[in-house]
Amino acid sequence: MxxxxxxxxxxxxxxxxxxxxxxVNNDSAMHSGHSGDDGSGESHFTVVIESEAFSGKSRLERQRMVNRALGDIPGERVHALAIRASAPDDKK
Known part of the structure; x- marks a missing residue:
């Protein structure tokens, strides 16, 4: 859940x-007791997202877009966020 x-x-x-x-994968259990584990069970996440919005954008631009969309979550409410953002037309 x-x-x-x-x-x-x-x-x-x-x-x-x-x-x-x-x-949206909650990786927090793998980091239990490590730096950044706040005990909430929601401190480390991996996001895998594919969207047309990322077409023609660099890897860095895509990550910035995701971070902007998440507002204060990255770095303030979540210790670590790994982002794998792609466009449908990316070579697989």
Whole structure:
């Protein structure tokens, strides 16, 4: 079951990018007791997203777009966020 922060991330990205594919993976359990683990169970995430919005954008631009869409979540409410953003026309 998704926690409130995981659900918020999913909803923000869905509303911002209308993705063809979206995975929001909570990796927090793998970092239990490590730096950045705040005990909430929602401190580390991986986002895998594919959207037309990323067509023609560099990897850095895509990451910035995702970070902007998430507002204060990266770096303030989440310790670590890995982003794999792609466009449908990217070579697989």
């Amino acid at each position: 998704a926690g409130p922060l995981e659900t918020e991330i999913h909803n923000l990205l869905t509303n911002s990018f209308t993705p063809n594919h979206l995975e």
